[in-house]
Amino acid sequence: MAGKFITFEGPEGSGKSTQILLLAEKLEAAGLNVRCTREPGGTATGEAIRNILQHDAANEPLCDRAELLLFTASRAQLMNRIILPAVEQGGWVLCDRFIDSTLAYQGFARGMDIATLDNINAFAIADRKPDLTILLNLNIEQGFRRLEKRYENGSGTLDRFEREARDFHIRVYDGYQNLAAREPERFCVIDADQPIEAVAEQVWNAVKNRFGI
Ligand SMILES: Nc1ncnc2c1ncn2[C@@H]1O[C@H](COP(=O)(O)OP(=O)(O)OP(=O)(O)O)[C@@H](O)[C@H]1O
Numbered sequence: 116m117a118g119k120f121i122t123f124e125g126p127e128g129s130g131k132s133t134q135i136l137l138l139a140e141k142l143e144a145a146g147l148n149v150r151c152t153r154e155p156g157g158t159a160t161g162e163a164i165r166n167i168l169q170h171d172a173a174n175e176p177l178c179d180r181a182e183l184l185l186f187t188a189s190r191a192q193l194m195n196r197i198i199l200p201a202v203e204q205g206g207w208v209l210c211d212r213f214i215d216s217t218l219a220y221q222g223f224a225r226g227m228d229i230a231t232l233d234n235i236n237a238f239a240i241a242d243r244k245p246d247l248t249i250l251l252n253l254n255i256e257q258g259f260r261r262l263e264k265r266y267e268n269g270s271g272t273l274d275r276f277e278r279e280a281r282d283f284h285i286r287v288y289d290g291y292q293n294l295a296a297r298e299p300e301r302f303c304v305i306d307a308d309q310p311i312e313a314v315a316e317q318v319w320n321a322v323k324n325r326f327g328i
């Protein structure tokens with residue numbers, strides 16, 4: 116079977132990282148070759164960019180356009196170095212955030228022009244869109260409650276995006292609904308306000324239905 120490229124999207128704390136690992140385990144158990152990666156990051160260049168984007172590593176305010184181009188530079192490198200080669204060799208690539216995060220955060224939440232972002236995204240990924248995008252839908256209050264719990268348990272602190280005002284995150288949430296409605300054939304929307312195993316089961320069913328594993 117040819118390789119596949121699946122992305123996970125959703126607001127902060129919706130369970131993307133949790134669900135990617137669970138899906139990877141199931142695909143591996145089915146004998147498939149799986150590669151998990153994340154955005155921004157996934158390559159040495161991308162991880163350096165991630166450090167600037169999430170943790171103000173350059174120690175100066177980042178203008179919106181520079182932010183956008185750093186995200187897409189990381190994406191272009193990840194696509195070229197990791198995702199395309201793996202899929203061409205029959206691998207299943209699972210990516211934590213991708214083009215739709217740019218549209219939701221920089222587009223719908225920050226107000227940049229969606230058509231411009233579509234063009235920049237298309238350029239960065241050489242027009243190779245994901246075969247399937249899982250959108251984990253979780254209202255922002257729930258998401259933040261989960262993140263607070265994660266940080267109470269001592270792992271990390273809120274990053275630059277997590278510190279944005281609540282209405283920013285509402286625009287992210289609404290933006291994702293818009294994106295899923297725009298490309299219903301690529302998106303599968305899953306209610307993430309369920310126990311981890313129940314969400315995982317729905318993700319697995321979506322992947323099985325889509326690709327006939
Ligand atoms: N279905 C769930 N029910 C309850 N808690 C969950 C569920 N899924 C994940 N969590 C917990 O919520 C927190 C956030 O989950 P996770 O890190 O997977 O989300 P994320 O979407 O990757 O977040 P981020 O946007 O910050 O990367 C974690 O502590 C995780 O264990």
Ligand SMILES: [Mg+2]
Nearest residue numbers: 131132133211
């Ligand atoms: Mg995560």
